[in-house]
Amino acid sequence: MSTDLHDIDDLFRDGIEEHREPVPALVWEGISNDLDKKQAHYYRHKYYRTKMAALFLLVICLAGGTYVAFQPSADPGESSSKTKSNTVTGKPAREFSSKSPQKEGDQPGSNTSKYLQQSNTEGPEAAVPAKLPDANEAPVEQSLPANATILRAKDVLPGITTSHQPASAGSKKKNLNKVSANTSVAGNRNVSRKKQDNNSMVSINPADPNNSVKPVASPDPGFSRLTITPRYFTVPVFDLQALTATHRSILPQSAAAPARSGLRNTHVFSLSVFAAPNLSFDHLEDDARLAGPGQNRQDIHRRENEHVSFSGGVIADYGLTEKISIQAGLTITSSSNTISPGVVYARPDNNGHTRYELHCSSGTVYISPKGTIQPAAGDSAKTSGTSVRLTYVGIPAGVSFRIKTGRLSFYPGLGVGLNILASGKTTTGLSSPNGNEITTAPVSGLKPAYMEGQIGVGMEYDLGNRISVGIRPTARMALTPINKETPVRSFQNFLSVQAGVRLRF
Amino acid sequence: MFTVCLRYGKDRHEAEEILQEGFIRVFSSLHQFRNEGSLEGWIRRVIVTTALQRFRSRPPLHAVLTFQPDESGGVMEEELIESRLGAKELLVLVQKLPSVYRAVFNLYVFEGYRHKEIAGLLNISEGTSKSNLYDARQWLKEKIKKGDHQPVPKKKFL
Numbered sequence: 036m037s038t039d040l041h042d043i044d045d046l047f048r049d050g051i052e053e054h055r056e057p058v059p060a061l062v063w064e065g066i067s068n069d070l071d072k073k074q075a076h077y078y079r080h081k082y083y084r085t086k087m088a089a090l091f092l093l094v095i096c097l098a099g100g101t102y103v104a105f106q107p108s109a110d111p112g113e114s115s116s117k118t119k120s121n122t123v124t125g126k127p128a129r130e131f132s133s134k135s136p137q138k139e140g141d142q143p144g145s146n147t148s149k150y151l152q153q154s155n156t157e158g159p160e161a162a163v164p165a166k167l168p169d170a171n172e173a174p175v176e177q178s179l180p181a182n183a184t185i186l187r188a189k190d191v192l193p194g195i196t197t198s199h200q201p202a203s204a205g206s207k208k209k210n211l212n213k214v215s216a217n218t219s220v221a222g223n224r225n226v227s228r229k230k231q232d233n234n235s236m237v238s239i240n241p242a243d244p245n246n247s248v249k250p251v252a253s254p255d256p257g258f259s260r261l262t263i264t265p266r267y268f269t270v271p272v273f274d275l276q277a278l279t280a281t282h283r284s285i286l287p288q289s290a291a292a293p294a295r296s297g298l299r300n301t302h303v304f305s306l307s308v309f310a311a312p313n314l315s316f317d318h319l320e321d322d323a324r325l326a327g328p329g330q331n332r333q334d335i336h337r338r339e340n341e342h343v344s345f346s347g348g349v350i351a352d353y354g355l356t357e358k359i360s361i362q363a364g365l366t367i368t369s370s371s372n373t374i375s376p377g378v379v380y381a382r383p384d385n386n387g388h389t390r391y392e393l394h395c396s397s398g399t400v401y402i403s404p405k406g407t408i409q410p411a412a413g414d415s416a417k418t419s420g421t422s423v424r425l426t427y428v429g430i431p432a433g434v435s436f437r438i439k440t441g442r443l444s445f446y447p448g449l450g451v452g453l454n455i456l457a458s459g460k461t462t463t464g465l466s467s468p469n470g471n472e473i474t475t476a477p478v479s480g481l482k483p484a485y486m487e488g489q490i491g492v493g494m495e496y497d498l499g500n501r502i503s504v505g506i507r508p509t510a511r512m513a514l515t516p517i518n519k520e521t522p523v524r525s526f527q528n529f530l531s532v533q534a535g536v537r538l539r540f
Numbered sequence: 541m542f543t544v545c546l547r548y549g550k551d552r553h554e555a556e557e558i559l560q561e562g563f564i565r566v567f568s569s570l571h572q573f574r575n576e577g578s579l580e581g582w583i584r585r586v587i588v589t590t591a592l593q594r595f596r597s598r599p600p601l602h603a604v605l606t607f608q609p610d611e612s613g614g615v616m617e618e619e620l621i622e623s624r625l626g627a628k629e630l631l632v633l634v635q636k637l638p639s640v641y642r643a644v645f646n647l648y649v650f651e652g653y654r655h656k657e658i659a660g661l662l663n664i665s666e667g668t669s670k671s672n673l674y675d676a677r678q679w680l681k682e683k684i685k686k687g688d689h690q691p692v693p694k695k696k697f698l
Binding site for chain 1: 556
């Protein structure tokens, strides 16, 4: 050390550096207690994003599972109506019940058999052309399936035509197989006799040498049996659309319904208007560089109270397929919270103006008193409370799966949204040298936009063909913080219940 | 580490708070230690950062040190000064420095930072850092010469 203490740095460095002071036991106790709390808090926040991603996947799996579970099972009637034009699925017997039996001695029309035999049995079902038994002829023995009923041709006339032409070898064999499959099920059955009808649809002339159906003698005149040889075959052709239009009742519901709903749901454009109360649950993270005592997430959580916020908007929906649709729209969300009373200190802001500084979860607020006395650096003032209101205009986009059960439909969906800051301002009650006053100030540090993920399950009820009402609980989770260069990063999350009306076009 | 905290705090109580807060941060961030240096050095850096964050969170009080030249001529001899100043006395002197001077003095003398780095850490200009260090040295010299550890530097608001 020199006389004028030029080496004062060394004096202090050497004197203090090796010095050891015992740490009070109270400090270690405090560290231990705080660590327990911090550990719990740390692990609660550490896997936040992982938990959110897991939640996303879980809901997607649930939505997929629900979709698979509610998907209509393959209906044999539906498949048969789609795959072949000459078959009709079963129907309750009363709708196909036969009329009064044909009287004995009626004229055997050469082309007068107008009956269609309809089977209710399982397996491939085919309309079988039949010939009306004639009293003068030998009884025709006909093999029919159990529960066979006879449908009058005029009942289905508009949709049924006949194709009387020599069948090709392949189709002939196919048709014969179909007929024989039906006729061999139950053996000989008593067939109710029908009156002749000139509205013939299917004609089998036993006298025609080309006809493949030949009468076979039977001891009982009431029984008939068709023996079919592979020569020529009359094939009834069913036009299902015409049948559906004119005689919808003869078709089973399962065959008709999907076509109807498919026409209605595929490539349907709709517009929804909704409003929703939102429950806010912000997630805060400390910025390691800027956070400190009084400016960390614990302090902010302690000071701030969140309120129910509201959102509303218009969503356009376009059906890509019967089940899947995409959405986009425009929403507006307004959220608010209050900050409890406290003391604020004046300090220069980024522009060099000295104003009272208030830290909140959204960012930093620089409060300028309205009066003539402006604060100097270090001055303090009391706040009687501050309310923060943020308004965002959102552009959501998503996809949803629609599961329809009658008038009720469920549509789980997910998507993302871009929220653009419309306004962020605070209202503070300030007790300064100017007296008590209410001041408004913008929030500094807010980003112009942030991204969010949305996931929800909606329920909708059709009021008519074009209008439906519904609700949709939705979780909106921020993917990016709403602020930057602030001690605490804030992720705005909402749990909202959207209620609205959907119009289909 | 407690000595480091005593240097940055204005009294023992604040030093204990810094130590507690710093060690909580050490345990919470232990997974971030990448074994690239000594653990002691890493812990020390965390403690110093914690102390600086406390400094930054305070409202900015601009202290001005005033010097009153000793006209009595009673300057203590070098050996006498050295024998009388123990670590505790030196710590008391450092603690009596205003916070911004204390921070600059600690960062420059004990941590080995340059003025440019100190300016960045404390959000002040490089010139202010140099000026504060000079004032802190002068004030400490004066107090050591006078053997006066009691008076507190006068604080002024700019």
